[in-house]
Amino acid sequence: TSDELPNIYPLSVIENDFVKIDVINIYTKILTDVIERTQGIKEDDQQLLWDNCLASESNEGLITLLATAMSEKNELFLVIDKATNILRKADNNEAAKIREDYKKTAESSVGTYISFKKYARTDMIKLYSALEFCTVNGLNKSMRLSTAIQVKISELRGSVSLGDSAVAKAQAQLIATGLAAGKDVMLDAKDMIENAKPDLTSTQSALELLNQKRSFYLGMPASYITGEAPKGLGDSGLGDAKAVERGLKNYFFSIVKPVVKSLFDVKATFKSEDFQQLSTALEAMKTFGITDDVLL
Numbered sequence: 663t664s665d666e667l668p669n670i671y672p673l674s675v676i677e678n679d680f681v682k683i684d685v686i687n688i689y690t691k692i693l694t695d696v697i698e699r700t701q702g703i704k705e706d707d708q709q710l711l712w713d714n715c716l717a718s719e720s721n722e723g724l725i726t727l728l729a730t731a732m733s734e735k736n737e738l739f740l741v742i743d744k745a746t747n748i749l750r751k752a753d754n755n756e757a758a759k760i761r762e763d764y765k766k767t768a769e770s771s772v773g774t775y776i777s778f779k780k781y782a783r784t785d786m787i788k789l790y791s792a793l794e795f796c797t798v799n800g801l802n803k804s805m806r807l808s809t810a811i812q813v814k815i816s817e818l819r820g821s822v823s824l825g826d827s828a829v830a831k832a833q834a835q836l837i838a839t840g841l842a843a844g845k846d847v848m849l850d851a852k853d854m855i856e857n858a859k860p861d862l863t864s865t866q867s868a869l870e871l872l873n874q875k876r877s878f879y880l881g882m883p884a885s886y887i888t889g890e891a892p893k894g895l896g897d898s899g900l901g902d903a904k905a906v907e908r909g910l911k912n913y914f915f916s917i918v919k920p921v922v923k924s925l926f927d928v929k930a931t932f933k934s935e936d937f938q939q940l941s942t943a944l945e946a947m948k949t950f951g952i953t954d955d956v957l958l
Contacts, residue, residue: 671806673799677792682733684791685784689729692882695906696913697725702930703922710742710749710925720750724925727751728917732778733788741773742925749925774924786879790872797868804860811841816852882909907936 673680697703697711712723722730724740727749731738739752739760752760752773763770778784813834822830840847841855849855877884883905914932922930 671803673795673802677795680795680798681788681791684794685733685787686726686729688787688876688880688887689732690725692880692910692913693725693728693918696910696918699910699933699935700914700918700922700930701933702928703926704928706747707926707928710747720748724749724921728776728921731776732781732917733784735778735781735784737779738776739773740776740925769924774921776921783879787876790876790879794869794872797865797872801860801862801865804858804865807858808860810858811838812854812856812858813837813841813849814854814856816850816854880909881912882906904936907934 675683703711710723711725713726714721714723727738727740730736739757740749741752741756742749756772760770760773760775763772764775815830815834818830837847837849847855873884873887877887880887883902885902886906886909911932914930919930919932922928
């Protein structure tokens with residue numbers, strides 16, 4: 663027998679899977695929002711951006727392929743089958759030809775070559791996802807332990823001899839059985855019945871710190887990661903909206919625009935949602951409209 667205590671209430675997801683799923687979903691969310699603000703992609707090509715449920719070798723869309731490559735820091739060779747209009751990964755021969763073409767002219771008629779080998783941002787995102795796994799794992803144990811009823815008998819060891827331990831165990835089992843059935847039980851005045859109270863303060867502080875650090879490395883506001891609206895009486899959310907747009911522009915110009923250009927041969931543009939620019943333009947037009955032509 664081992665002297666080690668068992669690992670009680672292990673998380674149903676192992677750490678590697680937790681980190682992989684977390685990072686891929688973060689990148690997928692960002693790329694999806696970038697695509698929603700991208701103009702210029704033809705309607706026939708938009709179906710290649712999204713996943714489909716068909717059991718085929720090409721059921722992953724461009725967004726998932728990019729997010730997975732970003733998460734794993736891999737090279738990605740993509741080919742569009744003109745006959746079936748399907749986006750797929752290139753086979754070995756096609757990948758070799760694409761790599762050779764890119765060495766010569768930085769483009770290829772066979773497909774597109776994308777590399778995230780030096781995408782160091784992923785290393786830090788994985789680090790903080792692993793720390794989040796530890797935090798969630800501890801929270802899982804605390805919440806499950808809080809469902810157990812603790813019966814604390816006053817001076818139990820000092821008042822019960824070894825010969826009478828069987829009687830004490832039987833009484834304790836009767837008390838536990840009665841409590842589980844919601845029945846009344848008889849206890850001494852100093853005995854206690856309580857549950858373990860999970861300390862959520864440290865968990866919340868840890869998650870807040872992790873989200874702030876991921877926000878820094880992703881270039882997105884923390885509210886974008888947590889999904890929580892900004893707090894404050896006079897906060898309209900415009901500051902976070904502008905921060906989100908700045909962050910999405912980075913991914914548009916560094917990833918989405920060059921990939922879309924290479925795959926679909928279109929010049930994509932970023933659609934801004936900053937309506938304050940429109941208000942400023944309308945105010946300028948109004949000023950020109952009420953100003954005399956001579957004075958203007």
